[in-house]
Amino acid sequence: SQQGEEDPQALSIQEGENATMNCSYKTSINNLQWYRQNSGRGLVHLILIRSNEREKHSGRLRVTLDTSKKSSSLLITASRAADTASYFCATGRSNDYKLSFGAGTTVTVRA
């Protein structure tokens, strides 16, 4: 079963706008990761945030984590056409070797 659930399933925005997507999970985690997948390609790691962290930044990406609400958000600022992709959250837990992925959010950035 999927540990993470992304919301919304799909998002369409104008170039230059910000895009926000959310991830909710069910059980306690050690860390949470966000990945991007361009059409026809494999997943590419974006950011890893640990359970004792609340916010992380990487370039135009900002990730927040609220362990009390069991949720995370990914914000892409000043979006570009190249940001068109699917975005996945994945959770890691101490009693599990693997990551659990959500079904993803598909982001389309219109020129």
Next chain:
Amino acid sequence: NAGVTQTPKFRVLKTGQSMTLLCAQDMNHEYMYWYRQDPGMGLRLIHYSVGEGTTAKGEVPDGYNVSRLKKQNFLLGLESAAPSQTSVYFCASSYSGQGRQPQHFGDGTRLSIL
């Protein structure tokens, strides 16, 4: 530095045929994973390995077998292909498990079973 390489990239099989998907990584990672990706389902873990000579079942292992004879290679086998195994298969590797380090993915194998 190639990262994670999957072969083949595409394959069409008939029901009942067998095949092996190959994954190779050049990052000296201990952990390797096989996922399948179906529309609306995200990634589901088939099998994984925590080191050379080890394998373990993931969420959807039925109908698949794996082997990790060398640290850099992780093979996924379909003994008798079924249409339900039509999917995109991704291999990934990581330095450690439990999500403590990023996973590095190959570009996938698109498999159709007729």
